[in-house]
Amino acid sequence: MTKTTALIFGHNKYSHEIVRNVKDKYSNIRLFSLDENNKTENLPELEYFDLSDKWTEIQKSVDIKNSMAFCVLEDTAENIFLTISLRSNFKDLTIIAISSNKESANKLLMAGANKVIPLTETTSDIITNMLEKPISHKVLHDILYEESNLKIAQVQIGEESEFKDEQLTSIDWTRYNGIVVLSVMHEDMKSEFIYSSKAKHHIIKPGDVLIVVGFEKDIQNFENKIRSRRYVNWSHWSW
Amino acid sequence: MFKRWILDFAYYLDTSKSYQRRKRFFYNILENDKNKYKKYVDLFMILLIFISVGVLIREVKHHVNDELMFFSNYVISFIFFIEYMLRLWVSSSVSEIIVARAEHDTFLLRDVNLAKAFKEVIKVKLQYIFSVKAIIDLLAIMPFFHELRLLRIFILFRVFKLLRYAKSVQTLSSVLATKKFEFLTLSIFASVVIFVSSVLIYVMEGNNPDSPVNTLFEAVYWSIVTIATVGYGDIVPVTQEGRFVAIVVIMAGIAVLAFTTSLFVSAFTEKLDEIKEIKTIEGISKLKKFYLICGYENVSREVSRKLSAHANEIIIIDEDPLRVERAKKDGYRALNYNPGNVESYDKLNINFDKQVKAVLCLRENDVENVYAALTIRSFNKNIFIMSLLINDSNRKKLEFAGINTVVYPQELVGLITKELIGKPVAFEVIHELRSENSDVQIDELGITERIVENFPTVGDLENSRFRVVLLGVYKTANDRFYFNPLDDTLLEVGDYLLVVGYQVFIKEFEKYLHTRAIND
Structure with a gap:
């Protein structure tokens, strides 16, 4: 299910980048700032909040279940406080936060963030991959950020799928369907690499989610074949 | 006429490429520590020294056969003589001095004064001849005249020649040289104490028939043994006065x-950092390939850790001593050099084109990164430079400074959030493939001639048998990635297979690709 509202807390270069990238995906984007003197250019109207807020206004005006919050305050302590404040008020809100390092990432997760983007680690991962595995970096980057025709998608196995009740590894996904299946996510909400010992003996059931890479047309054909559709689930984040 | 002939000859030598090349060759193998052959020459010389000292020791109580004696006395001495002459030759350039004098006099519209030129030549050569190293070299040749028994002891001067070849001894002497004044004071103080105590003990004990101190030499010997706190006890004062002198001494x-x-x-404490720095630079010059990282802050620290984990050598330079200290504590080769200063790279004495894989400007400050990149670009146009970008408005400046790839963390946040919205699990999968902490990894396997011979097409690879997913083939020839290629796709040397799987299985698969021919 796609979220409809983006709540972005923090008025800085991170929030600018987030707005730029997600404005086409949300029907409603709300940008909040701690500083009342801030002004916006080419951005949604700025709203103000303070950390002791009880969020009653948001509670009334926003469908929390269909919203996603981005906590991007530059001060780590404030960002953690904001996250804990949002989580204590909104149990169902999906919260994404940024952190400068691993230590604050752990604190943010403890404070209730669903996903934390550790800036230092992510940046250094990108740099290392660019240097050490330039080809795979480029291919993954193109797949992930849709700069080529290759796409990555989450596809759910339908009730009438022809693969139902078959062993996962017994099917030659790559040759037969023109797509590459990287992993499968089953009922325990953990995704498993297709050749992991757990996934190896997995019998395909309706409801399983396959993470596939392929060209858009091939993915569509594959979806039709397994009687499925693109699938988004927010309740899990781990591999 | 004779003058003209000398000048022509000097100009000829000064401009002759083959002569200069030969001279440079001998200079490099004798004096240039960075020359890769010098260490072999040094080792050869050290071996000769040990042979001649070994012969000297054996000769004391045993007969040494004539061939070995001939080798030690004549062959080794002759080799040392050749070495001495070569060193004298390369120590300065006679032709250069004459040419410089000729140019100088011609410029001032005077007759060329060759006498002055020769005076200069003699001065320069004598300067070398009377240097400590050259004197030791010369003394080491002396055993050539071994018939003079006294001169045989000069073989031991060959041991002193070891100093020339042992770098640590050179470091030690350079360290001690910094305390010249203090050592001079100490030696004056010690000499005064020895002199006064020797005279005193001689005066007090010399006339006593029971005292072992009978000569001034014995008195000096006793003083030195006592001052050094060795105290052999072979000579001891016996009179009251003598013992009083002993207490003072x-x-x-x-x-x-x-x-x-x-x-x-x-002396060592003060020079310790410098010695360490010299050692670090020596270590760096021996590295074949490494990443040069300018700045050591948060991102740089993580990048260093990850690159080191992939068995890469990294060198960090930073102008801040605290950050350098932190890098050293983290176990990296780090130097307190300013990345924005050409002198820093001169001191490093590295070959950028051959040794440096890439330069990473990772200061969390655009101004510093631009400065460092421009500095490097000013003397090397080809090296790959990657930089962090902190403020997007500076992107053009970084690109203008010659930085090849810019990494903008804020942009990454935007892109990541965009992906997280649409396909969180898929994003996680890709993210994990990139992360070094994950068991499942993406890897690039290069196609070699051997692999092509045994696996001509994609269908022959049998990757699924190794539980490895073949994502695609990257064709270097046309710089294209072929996703999920058909079985009959031909593999070519230089291509890369992009595979996904557990690290251990990828390794197995890679091993299989390389060794199949042997197994079959």
Whole structure:
């Protein structure tokens, strides 16, 4: 299910980048700032909040279940406080936060963030991959950020799928369907690499989610074949 | 006429490429520590020294056969003589001095004064001849005249030649040289104490028939043994006055020893950082390939860790001593050099094109990164430079400074959030493939001639048998990635297979690709 509202807390270069990238995906984007003197250019109207807020206004005006919050305050302590404040008020809100390092990432997760983007680690991962595995970096980057025709998608196995009740590894996904299946996510909400010992003996059931890479047309054909559709689930984040 | 001939010859030598090349060759193997052949020449010389010292020791109580004696006395001495002459030759350039004088005089519209030129040549050559190293070299040749028994002891001067070849001894002498004044003071103090105590003990004991001190030499010997706190006990004062002198000398001896020890310690403590730096630079010049990282802050620290984990050598330079200290504590080769200063790279003495894989400007400050990149670009146009970008408005400046790839963390946040919205699990999968902490990894396997011979097409690879997913083939020839290629796709040398799987299975698969021919 796609979220409809983006709540972005923090008025800085991170929030600018987030707005730029997600404005086409949300029907409603709300940008909040701690500083009342801030002004916006080419951005949604700025709203103000303070950390002791009880969020009653948001509670009334926003469908929390269909919203996603981005906590991007530059001060780590404030960002953690904001996250804990949002989580204590909104149990169902999906919260994404940024952190400068691993230590604050752990604190943010403890404070209730669903996903934390550790800036230092992510940046250094990108740099290392660019240097050490330039080809795979480029291919993954193109797949992930849709700069080529290759796409990555989450596809759910339908009730009438022809693969139902078959062993996962017994099917030659790559040759037969023109797509590459990287992993499968089953009922325990953990995704498993297709050749992991757990996934190896997995019998395909309706409801399983396959993470596939392929060209858009091939993915569509594959979806039709397994009687499925693109699938988004927010309740899990781990591999 | 003779003058003209000398000048022509000097100009000829000064401009002759083959002569200069030969001279440079001998200079490099004898004097240039960075030359890869010098160490072999040094080792050869060290071997000759040990052979001649070994012969000297054996000769004391045994007969040494004539061939070995001939080798030690004549062959080794001749080799040392050749070495001495070569060193004298390369120490300075006679032709250059004559040419410089000729140019100088011609410019001033005077007759060329060759006498002055030769005076200069003699001065320069004598300067070398009377240097400590050259004197030791010369003395080491002396055993050539071994018939003079006294000159045989000069073989031991060959041991002193070892100093020339042992770098640590050179470091030690350079460290001690910094305390020249203190050592001079110490030696004056010690000499005065030895002189006074020797005279005193001689005066007090010399006339006593029971005393072992009978000559001034014995008195000096006793003083030195006492001051050094060795105290053999073969010579001891027997009179009351003599023993009183002994008490004073013992106390003075303690002072001299303490002074000497503290001098050594302080000289080394003060020079320790410098010595370490020299050692680090020596280590760097021996590295084949490494990443040069300018700046050591948060991102740089993580990048260093990850690159090191992939068995890469990294060198960090930073102008801030605290950050350099932190890098050293983290176990990296780090130097307190300013990345924005050409001199820093001169000191490093590295070959950028051959040794440096890439330069990473990772200061969390655009101004510093631009400055460092421009500095490097000013003397090297080809090296790959990657930089962090902190403020997007500076992107053009970084690109203008010659940075090849810019990494903008804020942009990454935007892109990541965009992906997280649409396909969180898929994003996680890709993210994990990139992360070094994950068991499942993406890897690039290069196609070699051997692999092509045994696996001509994609269908022959049998990757699924190794539980490895083949994502695609990257064709270097046309710089294209072929996703999920058909079985009959031909593999070519230089292509890369992009595979996904557990690290251990990828390794197995890679091993299989390389060794199949042997197994079959």
